[in-house]
Structures are given as structure tokens and as C-alpha cells.
Amino acid sequence: MSDVQGHFGSAFVAEFDELLRWRRDVRHFRTDPVDDAVVADILRSAELSPSVGNSQPWRWVDVRSAAPRAVVKQTFARCNADALQGYRGERAQKYLSLKLAGLDQAPIHLAVFCEGGTAQGHGLGRQTMPETLAYSVVTAVGSLWLAARxxxxxxxxISIMEPDDVCAALDVPDDWLLVAYLCLGYPVEETSTPELEREGWQARTDPRARYLVR
Ligand SMILES: Cc1cc2nc3c(=O)[nH]c(=O)nc-3n(C[C@H](O)[C@H](O)[C@H](O)COP(=O)(O)O)c2cc1C
Structure with a gap:
């Protein structure tokens, strides 16, 4: 008998918590391909995400061609160099040493957009908080992250890029907002500690500092 209420047993809950612990932002990828069927499964799972008014505003663009990939690498390189200018001294040295994208090695590039003009959902929930449409796409990215892991x-x-450059390179409709540019592939190593923590940039902090009761 499960000691957890509902559909899932305690073993599943423990494994799910492990999945959350081991989900990582990966920048060091192996170059070997990920099977199309595996990617399709991951996207199918992400499609189960919640969305405002059931609008499902996420749009996935599988970036396979060399030309848009080259644009993305250029915009990343330029924006990363610009970002470096915002730091001084040791922080700048540290920033320079970080690997902040795996664009060259990752076999899959997935650009994730929000279709701003979608009629699906009939506007439910968006009249008061229109930004919930984009938030819905973020929930799908979170699901995808876990489904992949x-x-x-x-x-x-990767957010270090100029969205207009990416939209132009991918020739998407004007009302599509770039929410995420994702690299997917098998990681070089598996770890439960964020890379930025391991590299001494920013560790996780005490959750109690983020919890209020009113
Ligand atoms: C909205 C968003 C944008 C991010 N953009 C970048 C990025 O441009 N480059 C990068 O190296 N990591 C990026 N990250 C990854 C974070 O640095 C990472 O999630 C954080 O350090 C915690 O590590 P973890 O995801 O392994 O727990 C981004 C994460 C989020 C949620």
C-alpha cells in the first residue's frame, strides 16, 4: 500500500523528486544524435503542460539548417561579448571563463515561441494578465526539460541572444515571441549540482529566504 494519496505511489514520488534534483542546465553535450522518436516523445510530454485558457500557445521550431544556426551562433557571440562589458575585475574574468551555451556540440536546437495572436482559449485569463500567454510557454519548457532529463x-x-535576429533567421510570423532557445543532446556528464555553482559564479541559496506566510 502506498503511503502517498492519489494516483502515484511513494516510490514514484521519490523518483520524481530525484528527477527534479538531477535536472540540469547542460552546456557540455556529446555530439552523437538523439533519435527523432525520443525527441518526439519529449515534445509529446511537453504538450501536456498547462496553459492559460487551454490556449497551448507554444510553437516549436526544430532548427536544423546551417544558415539559421550560424545566425544564432553569431548573435550569441556578440551578445556574450556585450554582456562581458558589464562586469569588472574578478567577476569579468570569471564570466569570461564560463561556458554559457553548447551551440556547437548540441545535435538539436529548438527555438520555442509564443504565438501572441492565437485565438485558442478565447482570451480566457488573458484579459487581466496578458503575460500569462508567455508564462504558459515557460511551463511547457519546464515540462520539456524534465521529460528530456x-x-x-x-x-x-540560452537567453544571451537578440530575439529579433533569431525571429528573422527563422522567418517566423510577426506575432511570435521568442521565449527560449534550447540546445538538446546527451550530456557529457551527469551531476546534481548546477554548473554555475560548480564554477563559483552563483550557488543556490537558502529556500527559507524566499518563503513568506501572510
Ligand atoms: C530563463 C532562463 C534563461 C537561461 N539562460 C542561460 C544562458 O543564456 N546561458 C546559460 O549558460 N545558462 C542559462 N540558463 C541556465 C541557468 O544558468 C541555470 O538554470 C541555473 O544556473 C541553475 O542551474 P540548473 O538549471 O542546472 O539548476 C538559463 C535558465 C533560465 C531558466
């Missing part, structure tokens, strides 16, 4: 596939989220 459960299958041994690593995900790296």
Missing part, C-alpha cells in the same frame, strides 16, 4: 537527454537554455 527523464530520458537521459540534457537541455540547455
Amino acid at each position: 527523464a530520458r537521459g537527454v540534457g537541455v540547455g537554455w
Whole structure:
């Protein structure tokens, strides 16, 4: 008998917590491919995510061609160099030493957009908080991250890029907002500690500092 209420047993709950503990932002990828069927499974799981008004505003673009990939690498390199200018001294040295994207090695690049003009959901919940449409896409990215990790596939989220450059390179409709640019592939190593913590940039902090009761 399970000691957990509901559909799932305690063993599953323990494993799910392990999955959360071992989900990592990955920047060091093996170059070997991920089977199309595995990627399809991961996307199918991500499609189960919640969305405002059941709008399902996420749009996935599997970036396979060399030309848009080259644009993405250029915009990353430029934005990363710009970001470095915002740091001084030891912080700048540390920033320079970080690997902040696995664009060259990752076999899969997935650009994730929010279709701002979608009629699906009939506007429910968006009249008061229109930003919930984009939040819905973020929930799908979170699901994808876990669904990938459960299958041994690593995900790296890259935000150091100019969204307009990515939208132009991928020729997406004007009302599509870039929410995430993701690299997917098998990680070089598995770890339960964030890379930024291991590299001495930023450790996790005490959760009690983020918890209020009113
Ligand atoms: C919205 C978002 C954007 C991110 N952008 C970047 C990025 O551009 N480059 C990078 O190396 N990591 C990026 N990350 C990964 C974070 O640095 C990482 O999640 C954090 O250090 C915690 O590590 P963990 O995901 O392994 O727990 C991003 C994460 C999120 C949620």
C-alpha cells in the first residue's frame, strides 16, 4: 500500500523528486544524435503542460539548417561579448571563463515561441494578465526539460541572444515571441549540482529566504 494519496505511489514520488534534483542546465553535450522518436516523445510530454485558457500557445521550431544556426551562433557571440562589458575585475574574468551555451556540440536546437495572436482559449485569463500567454510557454519548457532529463537527454537554455535576429533567421510570423532557445543532446556528464555553482559564479541559496506566510 502506498503511503502517498492519489494516483502515484511513494516510490514514484521519490523518483520524481530525484528527477527534479538531477535536472540540469547542460552546456557540455556529446555530439552523437538523439533519435527523432525520443525527441518526439519529449515534445509529446511537453504538450501536456498547462496553459492559460487551454490556449497551448507554444510553437516549436526544430532548427536544423546551417544558415539559421550560424545566425544564432553569431548573435550569441556578440551578445556574450556585450554582456562581458558589464562586469569588472574578478567577476569579468570569471564570466569570461564560463561556458554559457553548447551551440556547437548540441545535435538539436529548438527555438520555442509564443504565438501572441492565437485565438485558442478565447482570451480566457488573458484579459487581466496578458503575460500569462508567455508564462504558459515557460511551463511547457519546464515540462520539456524534465521529460528530456527523464530520458537521459540534457537541455540547455540560452537567453544571451537578440530575439529579433533569431525571429528573422527563422522567418517566423510577426506575432511570435521568442521565449527560449534550447540546445538538446546527451550530456557529457551527469551531476546534481548546477554548473554555475560548480564554477563559483552563483550557488543556490537558502529556500527559507524566499518563503513568506501572510
Ligand atoms: C530563463 C532562463 C534563461 C537561461 N539562460 C542561460 C544562458 O543564456 N546561458 C546559460 O549558460 N545558462 C542559462 N540558463 C541556465 C541557468 O544558468 C541555470 O538554470 C541555473 O544556473 C541553475 O542551474 P540548473 O538549471 O542546472 O539548476 C538559463 C535558465 C533560465 C531558466
